[in-house]
Amino acid sequence: MKEPAERAGCLEAWLHNHADAARRSLGRRLHAPGQTLILIAVLGFILALPAYLWLLLENARELSAAVDHEPRIALYLDNTPETELQAAVERVDELQGVAGTTAQSADQALARYRAGLPDTALLDWLDDNPLPAVIEVLPLERTPEALRNLESRLRQALPEATVVSDHEWVRRLQALHRAGTRVLLVVGGLLALGVMLILAVAAASELRERNEEIAISRITGATDRFLRRPSLYTGLWIGLGGGLFSFGLLWAGVHFTRAPVESAAAAFDLPLRFATPETQLGLILIAAGLVLGWVGARIGAAVALHADSHP
Amino acid sequence: MIRLQRVTKRFAGGTEALHNVSLRVDAGALAFVTGPSGAGKSTLLRLIARLERPTRGRILVNGQDLETLPRRDVPGFRRGIGLVFQDHRLLLDRPVHANVALPLEILGFRRTEARKRVRASLDKVGLLQKENASPQTLSAGEQQRVGIARAIVHRPALLLADEPTGNLDPALSREIMELFLDFNRVGMTALIASHDLELIAALGRPMLHLENGRLEARQQPPAGKPA
Ligand SMILES: Nc1ncnc2c1ncn2[C@@H]1O[C@H](COP(=O)(O)OP(=O)(O)OP(=O)(O)O)[C@@H](O)[C@H]1O
Numbered sequence: 001m002k003e004p005a006e007r008a009g010c011l012e013a014w015l016h017n018h019a020d021a022a023r024r025s026l027g028r029r030l031h032a033p034g035q036t037l038i039l040i041a042v043l044g045f046i047l048a049l050p051a052y053l054w055l056l057l058e059n060a061r062e063l064s065a066a067v068d069h070e071p072r073i074a075l076y077l078d079n080t081p082e083t084e085l086q087a088a089v090e091r092v093d094e095l096q097g098v099a100g101t102t103a104q105s106a107d108q109a110l111a112r113y114r115a116g117l118p119d120t121a122l123l124d125w126l127d128d129n130p131l132p133a134v135i136e137v138l139p140l141e142r143t144p145e146a147l148r149n150l151e152s153r154l155r156q157a158l159p160e161a162t163v164v165s166d167h168e169w170v171r172r173l174q175a176l177h178r179a180g181t182r183v184l185l186v187v188g189g190l191l192a193l194g195v196m197l198i199l200a201v202a203a204a205s206e207l208r209e210r211n212e213e214i215a216i217s218r219i220t221g222a223t224d225r226f227l228r229r230p231s232l233y234t235g236l237w238i239g240l241g242g243g244l245f246s247f248g249l250l251w252a253g254v255h256f257t258r259a260p261v262e263s264a265a266a267a268f269d270l271p272l273r274f275a276t277p278e279t280q281l282g283l284i285l286i287a288a289g290l291v292l293g294w295v296g297a298r299i300g301a302a303v304a305l306h307a308d309s310h311p
Numbered sequence: 312m313i314r315l316q317r318v319t320k321r322f323a324g325g326t327e328a329l330h331n332v333s334l335r336v337d338a339g340a341l342a343f344v345t346g347p348s349g350a351g352k353s354t355l356l357r358l359i360a361r362l363e364r365p366t367r368g369r370i371l372v373n374g375q376d377l378e379t380l381p382r383r384d385v386p387g388f389r390r391g392i393g394l395v396f397q398d399h400r401l402l403l404d405r406p407v408h409a410n411v412a413l414p415l416e417i418l419g420f421r422r423t424e425a426r427k428r429v430r431a432s433l434d435k436v437g438l439l440q441k442e443n444a445s446p447q448t449l450s451a452g453e454q455q456r457v458g459i460a461r462a463i464v465h466r467p468a469l470l471l472a473d474e475p476t477g478n479l480d481p482a483l484s485r486e487i488m489e490l491f492l493d494f495n496r497v498g499m500t501a502l503i504a505s506h507d508l509e510l511i512a513a514l515g516r517p518m519l520h521l522e523n524g525r526l527e528a529r530q531q532p533p534a535g536k537p538a
C-alpha cells in the first residue's frame with residue numbers, strides 16, 4: 001500500500017528507530033533502577049571472577065618465564081674421587097648441546113657447607129663425607145625439547161649420576177598453567193552461559209510486562225525486530241554497566257589481595273608481582289558484557305515474542 | 312480493494328461467527344457494515360486485518376490473498392491499515408499524544424514530523440487540548456476519539472473502524488463520519504461497522520447487513536455490494 005509521502009527515508013527511519021529504542025530503553029532503565037542495578041551487579045560479579053583468576057594465572061606465567069631464563073641441569077655423583085670427577089667432567093663437556101660445566105667435588109661441597117654452618121662440631125662426628133660431587137651443566141639450547149634430549153644423553157653418559165633439572169619444575173609450572181587456563185575456560189564459559197540466561201529471563205519478563213503495548217503494536221504492523229529492539233538496547237546497557245562494574249571489582253580485588261599474595265610468593269622465594277589489571281582487560285570485560293547482554297536479551301525476546309505470537 | 316469469497320469463520324467453541332460471506336469493497340469506496348449485536352461485524356473486520364484466519368473461503372485485500380501472505384509480510388500489510396477498535400485499546404501507561412504516535416513510531420517517522428502529525432490528527436477529532444492527558448482521565452467518547460486519531464494518523468490506505476461512534480453523541484458522531492468522508496475523498500478506502508442506522512442511511516453509502524453471520528443485501532449502490 002501507499003507509503004506516506006513525509007515518511008523518512010528507509011535508512012533514516014531505521015536509524016531513527018534505533019535511536020528511539022535506545023533512548024526509550026535507557027529511560028525505562030533509569031526509571032526502574034532497582035532491577036537494573038541488580039542485573040548489572042550479577043553480570044559484574046560473574047565477569048570479575050574468571051578475570052581475577054586469569055590475572056593470577058597470567059602473573060604466574062610471567063613468573064615461570066622469569067625463572068626460565070637460565071635453566072641448569074645438575075649431576076650428583078656419589079663416592080666419586082677427584083680424578084674420576086675430572087674424567088666425568090671431560091665426558092660431559094664433549095656431549096652435544098652442552099655450553100659449559102662447573103664442577104664441585106665432594107670435599108669442596110663439604111667445605112662450603114661447613115663454612116655456612118655456625119657450629120661445625122656435628123660434622124666432625126661423621127666418618128665419611130655424606131655429600132655428593134656435583135657437575136652443573138649449562139645447556140646450549142633452552143627449549144624443553146632440547147633440554148629433555150640433553151638430560152637423556154647425560155643419563156647415558158653417566159649412568160651412576162643422579163640427574164636433576166631445575167627446568168623440571170618450570171615445566172610443571174607450565175603444565176599447571178595450561179591446565180589452569182583450560183579449567184578457567186570451562187568455568188568462565190559456564191558462568192557466562194548462566195548469566196546470559198539470567199539476562200534472558202529478565203528480558204523476557206520485561207517484554208511480558210509490555211504485553212498490551214506489544215499486542216497493539218503488532219496489530220498496527222510492528223515487526224518482531226521492532227518490538228525486541230528496546231530489549232536489545234537494554235541488554236547492551238546492562239552489558240556496558242556490568243563490564244565497567246566488573247573492571248572496578250577486579251581492580252579493587254587485586255589491590256585488596258596484592259600484599260598477601262606477593263608475600264606468600266616471597267615465602268616460596270618466587271619473585272611474583274601481582275600486576276594491576278590493564279585497560280585492555282577492561283575493554284575485554286566491557287566487550288564480554290555487551291555480547292552477553294545482547295545475546296541474553298535476544299534469547300529472552302525470542303522466547304517472549306514467540307509465546308504470544310500473532311495469528 | 313477487499314474481496315471475500317465464501318468466507319466462513321467458526322471459533323474454537325463452535326460458534327459460527329460468519330457463514331459463507333462473499334462481498335466486495337472497491338478501492339476508494341466507503342462502505343458500512345450493520346447488523347445486530349453478535350452478527351459478526353467485528354469478526355469480519357478482524358478477518359480483513361488478518362487478526363483472525365477464516366475457517367473456509369478466501370480473503371483478498373489489494374489483490375493479495377491473505378491465506379498465502381507470507382508471515383514476514385504481515386506487519387507490512389498491517390501498516391497500510393488503520394484500525395479503530397470497538398474497545399479503543401489505548402495504552403494507559405502513556406499520555407494521549409504517545410498513544411496516537413504509536414503507528415508513526417513503527418513507521419520510523421522523525422520526531423518533529425510525528426509531533427506535527429499527532430497534533431493534526433488530534434485536532435481533527437477535537438482533542439488537541441487533551442494532548443498530554445492520561446487516557447484514564449478521558450470520558451468514553453474521548454477515548455474513542457483518541458483511538459480514531461491513532462487509526463488515521465499515518466493516513467492509511469484502508470480504514471477498518473469497529474463502531475467508531477458507539478459512545479458519541481449525535482453531533483459528534485456526524486462530525487466523525489464527516490471526517491471519514493473527507494479522508495475517503497482523498498483516496499482512503501473504508502469499511503465501518505456501525506449501529507447508527509439513522510446516521511449512515513443519511514450518508515447514502517453502501518451498507519452490508521449481517522444477520523447471524525450471514526450477509527443480507529439492503530442497499531446496493533455500485534461501490535460496494537454483496538457479490
Ligand atoms: N474469539 C472468539 N471466540 C469465540 N467466539 C467468538 C470470538 N469472537 C467472537 N465470537 C463470537 O462470534 C459471534 C460474532 O461476534 P462479533 O464480535 O463479530 O459480533 P459483533 O457483530 O461485532 O457484535 P457487537 O455489535 O456486539 O460488537 C458472537 O456470537 C461471539 O460470541
Ligand SMILES: [Mg+2]
Pocket residue numbers: 352353354397473
Ligand atoms: Mg463488535
